[in-house]
Amino acid sequence: MTVSESSSDVAVEAVTKEHRTVRGLTGLVTQADEREQMTIEEPYTGDPIGAIPLCDAADVDLAVERAREAQQAWAERAPAERAEVLTRFRKLVLDRREKLMDIVQLETGKARRTAFEEIQVVAMTAGYYSHRAEQFLASEKRKGAIPGATETRVHHHPVGVAGLITPWNFPFELALSDALPALLAGNAVVINPAEQTSHVALYGKRLLEEAGLPADLFQVVTGHGPTIGEPLIKAVDYVGFTGSTATGRIVAEQAGKHLKKASLELGGKNPAIVFEDADFDRAIPGLINGAYSNTGQLCISIERIYVHESRYEEFVDRFVAATEDVELGATYDFGPDVGSLVSKEQLEKVVAHVADAKSRGATVHTGGEARPDVGPYFYEPTVLTDVELDMDLCCEETFGPVVAIYPFSDTEEAIAKANDTDYGLNGSVWTEDAEFGREVAQQIRAGTVNVNDAYGPTYASIDAPMGGMKDSGIGRRHGREGILKYTEAQTVAVQKGQGMAPPDGVPFWLYAKLTTGALRLMDKIPGLR
Known part of the structure; x- marks a missing residue:
């Protein structure tokens, strides 16, 4: 394997300037003015590049509370209006790609070409969902119980607050690409990024707000997963996790204990x-x-x-x-x-x-x-x-x-x-x-x-x-599935005539016989199925 000479100093200087102001720029929420700090190092050198606050359960509760308050007004906006924010965000991601790649490399140590892939996928995801928001979230007419007499529609409501626990390997892509459809569906999002790669999530928050996202709608809570993971799962309405299968089992157990819907994208061989x-x-x-x-x-x-x-x-x-x-x-x-x-x-x-x-x-x-x-x-x-x-x-x-x-x-x-x-x-x-x-x-x-x-x-x-089969996960990202998982499906049916009960004066034995005949007829007439 051949080796290139290091040229990290210039990039470190450029990005650590961002680091020194990143907390103020993004509005990281904590309950206390001072929190124990965790030092973050640059994998290329092992040198410290800054520190993040180690938040606790009270910080999680505050972040979720603020996100929930902001979510109500956001959900009332039309999907097309919410999509405009994603369109502007997409442009900012492409415009700031050099800064984003610097931060991603600084925190992960990955090659720049792989850092660019993160920018590329986030931009593609923002474009995909912003152009399909109305289509995916529109109410759907479904076949009613009694043809001509029952009008049935399915509506897609936001779950509320989605909590995302995101990994260090693709920290910008896997935080933002999962957050974007959740936001577009009308939800608020609270992210617990991997400790090593928190700054790029915070910078993503800054770009979203610059694109017009309400300030409290996207929250970042930094710190150790074992400390704030379960409080986050308990407080939110939906849990998305990307990481190892071993940790995924813990997340699934906690989501089950608190009866929270969850999607898990886990490991692979x-x-x-x-x-x-x-x-x-x-x-x-x-x-x-x-x-x-x-x-x-x-x-x-x-x-x-x-x-x-x-x-x-x-x-x-x-x-x-x-x-x-x-x-x-x-x-x-x-x-x-x-x-x-x-x-x-x-x-x-x-x-x-x-x-x-x-x-x-x-x-x-x-x-x-x-x-x-x-x-x-x-x-x-x-x-x-x-x-x-x-x-x-x-x-x-x-x-x-x-x-x-x-x-x-x-x-x-x-x-x-x-x-x-x-x-x-x-x-x-x-x-x-x-x-x-x-x-x-x-x-x-x-x-x-x-x-x-x-x-x-x-x-x-x-x-x-x-997404994965077997021990590689539960649920899916991308496509229609990747946004509808952040919604609650609600069925509303209007009965215009006689319902699913015998008319007055008709004995139930006769109703049962006539209904059985009608059900058999449905197998012979495709239009009635």
Whole structure:
């Protein structure tokens, strides 16, 4: 792996100026003037870049109270008026992309090209929902109980206050892309961002308010999840969580205890299947990106690659060579392909997974080492083979720049191996036969499956739902599903004539006989169904 020279100082100076005023600019709500502070460090260097207040349950209650007060007036606005705020916000995101990328990189250590992806997806999401607000939220006429006599409509009301617990790996995208449809549906939003990446959420709040969002409608409460997570879940009306499956189980338990609706987008151990007719000139770079983008810290990244045995050795050789060309770097420009892991804890997890695999007989073809010469939490993009089921690397989510490659002999074996996991978030199929690829994709138990790409087509298709099966989550983001989950469906029916009861003077036995005949008739006349 090649290394770029660091040029972080200028970017740090520019962004820390923002940090010194970010609390005042965004109106972070706390109950007390002074709160214990948590120091935030720059992953590229390990140097402190500032601090955030560690809020408590009282701060959460205050933030939710203010959000709830603001939500009532916001819900009374027409969807088209609310959409105008998202349209202006979209423009601001694109106009301020350099500042946003600086903050994202400063807090996460990711490569700038991956930071830009966050800007891109948030802008796409804002545009998608702002243009479809009225369509998605409009009242719908449904078939009534008695044709011609019952008029039935479904209305979509906001849930109230949505609480979002958001992760550090894509802190701007996963905070704002989930918040935007919630806001557009007429809700208020209270976010508890990951501690390491709180400032970009606060900057997102600033941009929303600059776009015209009422000041108290979008709240950010910073601090430790174990301290403020359950108070937030208890206080809000809907819970959205993105993060690890282990933490997702805790969130789900607490949401269940407090009877709160919830959506959970959790971890993945995502497979790719490379068939013998695959175009390696396309598959190799596609899977390099799929495995190492954001230093592998991506819930939908590829960690397992299954290659047809007839081309297995060729694939391994070419994939290893391509991995060795991946450029590491701690710079605030578009040069490096891969940046840093986010923290010491994340580095330790990756190191432990690879060390365990090596000690049990796995082969490391390239990488497999930390790179403190580049930065304190850098780790080389790594390729392994001979990974067995008893190794942590085989079945647990690594969430780092590490991929294992396995051979398979036939389609049934490939599908079985791809599905041999508790996770079911994303999958990838590579073949020149698109119809065959679609058939295989439908047999993979994952919420999204891409043919001839790693994850981009499904995730960027914002009109289609995205989420996990099995231990990878509950609920969906994107599409109609991604906004209607933030609403309460209400059915209102007007009965114009005789209802679902026998008319006066008609014995119930006769009513039951006539109704049974009518129900049987409905099966024969499609228009009555």
